[in-house]
Amino acid sequence: MTNSITSSEAPVRVRIAPSPTGDPHVGTAYIGLINYIYAKQRNGKFVLRIEDTDRARFVATSEQMIFDALHWLGLTWDEGPDVGGPYGPYRQSERTHIYREYVDLLLKNGTAYRSFETPEELEALRQRQVAAKLPPRYDGAHRELPQSQVDAYLAEGRPYVVRMKVPPHPGDQTTSTSFRDELRGEITFEHSNVDDQVLMKSDGFPTYHLANVVDDHLMGITDVIRAEEWISSTPKHVLLYKAFGWELPRFWHMPLLRNLDKSKISKRKNPVSLVYYRESGFLPEAVINFLGLMGGGMPESTGPVAEKFSLAEMVERFDVKNIRLGGPVFDLTKLKWLNGEYLRALSPEAFYASLRTNILSDAYLSQIAPLIQSRIETLGQFGDLTIFFFRDDVMPSQEVFLPKKRTLEETLNFAADQLTVLEAADWTHEALEPALKKLGEEKSWSVKENFMLLRAIITGSTMSPPLLESMVVFGKARSLDRVRRFLDAQKKLANTKK
RNA sequence: GGCGUUAUGGUGUAACUGGUUAACACGUCGCCCUCUCAAGGCGAAGAGUCCGGGUUCGAGCCCCGGUAACGCUACCA
Numbered sequence: 001m002t003n004s005i006t007s008s009e010a011p012v013r014v015r016i017a018p019s020p021t022g023d024p025h026v027g028t029a030y031i032g033l034i035n036y037i038y039a040k041q042r043n044g045k046f047v048l049r050i051e052d053t054d055r056a057r058f059v060a061t062s063e064q065m066i067f068d069a070l071h072w073l074g075l076t077w078d079e080g081p082d083v084g085g086p087y088g089p090y091r092q093s094e095r096t097h098i099y100r101e102y103v104d105l106l107l108k109n110g111t112a113y114r115s116f117e118t119p120e121e122l123e124a125l126r127q128r129q130v131a132a133k134l135p136p137r138y139d140g141a142h143r144e145l146p147q148s149q150v151d152a153y154l155a156e157g158r159p160y161v162v163r164m165k166v167p168p169h170p171g172d173q174t175t176s177t178s179f180r181d182e183l184r185g186e187i188t189f190e191h192s193n194v195d196d197q198v199l200m201k202s203d204g205f206p207t208y209h210l211a212n213v214v215d216d217h218l219m220g221i222t223d224v225i226r227a228e229e230w231i232s233s234t235p236k237h238v239l240l241y242k243a244f245g246w247e248l249p250r251f252w253h254m255p256l257l258r259n260l261d262k263s264k265i266s267k268r269k270n271p272v273s274l275v276y277y278r279e280s281g282f283l284p285e286a287v288i289n290f291l292g293l294m295g296g297g298m299p300e301s302t303g304p305v306a307e308k309f310s311l312a313e314m315v316e317r318f319d320v321k322n323i324r325l326g327g328p329v330f331d332l333t334k335l336k337w338l339n340g341e342y343l344r345a346l347s348p349e350a351f352y353a354s355l356r357t358n359i360l361s362d363a364y365l366s367q368i369a370p371l372i373q374s375r376i377e378t379l380g381q382f383g384d385l386t387i388f389f390f391r392d393d394v395m396p397s398q399e400v401f402l403p404k405k406r407t408l409e410e411t412l413n414f415a416a417d418q419l420t421v422l423e424a425a426d427w428t429h430e431a432l433e434p435a436l437k438k439l440g441e442e443k444s445w446s447v448k449e450n451f452m453l454l455r456a457i458i459t460g461s462t463m464s465p466p467l468l469e470s471m472v473v474f475g476k477a478r479s480l481d482r483v484r485r486f487l488d489a490q491k492k493l494a495n496t497k498k
Numbered sequence: 499g500g501c502g503u504u505a506u507g508g509u510g511u512a513a514c515u516g517g518u519u520a521a522c523a524c525g526u527c528g529c530c531c532u533c534u535c536a537a538g539g540c541g542a543a544g545a546g547u548c549c550g551g552g553u554u555c556g557a558g559c560c561c562c563g564g565u566a567a568c569g570c571u572a573c574c575a
Contacts, residue, residue: 053574056574135500136571159573193501207574208574227569232502298511307510327504327568327569333524
């Protein structure tokens with residue numbers, strides 16, 4: 001079967017739909033950039049929608065950080081939770097009544113069903129399938145549950161999820177779904193490879209798949225431009241559009257940004273937080289320019305000049321036809337060069353102003369000053385104690401970070417544990433202290449050893465202003481990156497010694 | 499394992515509807531400039547286009563078959 005394509009006359013409406021689960025991600029900026037350009041070039045609308053349906057991973061401060069980061073890059077949206085618009089609300093947690101309504105629709109027309117298994121039962125099923133070398137998939141046990149049974153379960157208040165009934169079924173005998181990816185052509189999936197996806201979780205929140213399709217339709221989205229990782233999910237989405245009887249948007253799947261080793265870009269191997277880039281002193285122009293280099297899109301470039309362009313120039317000259325599908329490596333080396341180019345191009349006044357707003361801001365310095373006031377005898381010593389706030393290459397030697405009574409291996413393992421704790425923690429003194437101490441107790445590391453190791457990693461020294469206060473001022477993104485870079489460097493060191 | 503996607507120097511990209519020794523940028527190395535380090539200038543090395551077939555006078559571009567990498571395979575997005 002082939003599905004019809006949205007008529008090209010419809011006014012273009014695109015969107016990005018980040019999840020507020022942590023720091024704003026460089027991948028969000030990348031997809032945001034492409035969407036922004038696409039909309040601007042066609043006089044379309046660019047929508048920002050917050051996909052906060054995952055309660056477990058929700059981070060309260062994340063949404064504002066996403067707004068700030070995108071604004072920092074100069075990407076502005078026409079509709080969104082903060083600016084409103086005719087298709088709101090733009091926060092999925094405020095639309096749950098809508099999803100419920102549409103799920104009922106599917107339940108009624110026989111394209112979805114309730115499934116009453118517990119997570120444990122599903123896990124057991126999965127284990128059995130994996131053991132038998134079968135593809136792990138829902139077995140459809142509750143697909144055709146008798147109505148009496150469903151009513152009985154419902155009456156006893158048994159929790160359930162709603163699943164999509166992937167054809168073939170009485171209302172739809174098709175065995176495969178094809179859709180057009182605008183960058184790749186037709187892609188086909190056999191239904192035997194499409195799982196009966198959960199559409200609504202037992203907590204009443206929709207999954208991405210349901211919320212996404214419902215919102216895209218209700219918000220009049222004409223072009224879904226998203227990352228390649230969604231290709232495998234697209235048949236589910238197409239099936240949903242079909243179940244609702246809705247017209248399909250165009251699908252564009254952009255290549256995935258990669259680490260140096262070609263895996264999907266990840267915080268373990270690359271700074272991915274936009275906050276990190278801002279706080280480390282990258283200019284938004286450079287970041288945008290660099291992102292624009294990823295995956296092509298700009299016309300043939302054969303000179304040093306052609307590789308440097310502004311957001312406005314991208315809107316002018318970017319062409320989706322030029323997009324390359326190989327996953328581009330997000331290589332900091334080139335970004336740094338580009339950033340240097342932009343820095344050098346600044347007037348001395350602008351450069352100084354940038355320094356003052358980004359690195360030497362009053363806000364930042366006034367937080368640092370109290371940390372060292374009682375620790376210095378002349379103002380001239382300010383730099384001695386605070387240099388780690390302003391350096392990029394802090395890397396303690398083994399004699400600095402390794403506790404006397406610990407082996408290298410257990411120390412690095414503990415540092416990795418610290419990283420895990422820090423990643424999950426709210427970035428306040430009140431939250432960090434107990435979290436770290438708890439870890440120390442669990443692993444039998446004294447408070448002194450515990451904090452000293454982290455101090456060494458963050459400050460590069462065994463002597464510093466109060467650690468936790470310093471980390472709070474230094475910021476989560478950069479602190480975490482410092483720990484990750486430390487672990488990474490130690491790992492490489494160990495490998496070269498072998 | 500299954501399904502899907504992708505494949506040009508170390509990295510990002512270029513190469514008109516197949517047409518000369520595969521181009522540019524980053525990085526690397528060398529030289530110049532210079533009190534140092536950058537920046538800047540000049541130059542060099544580095545791919546024969548994942549592999550194997552085929553079509554063609556001619557293939558990075560077309561066809562077939564492999565391989566590898568990556569993604570998905572959650573009541574995460």
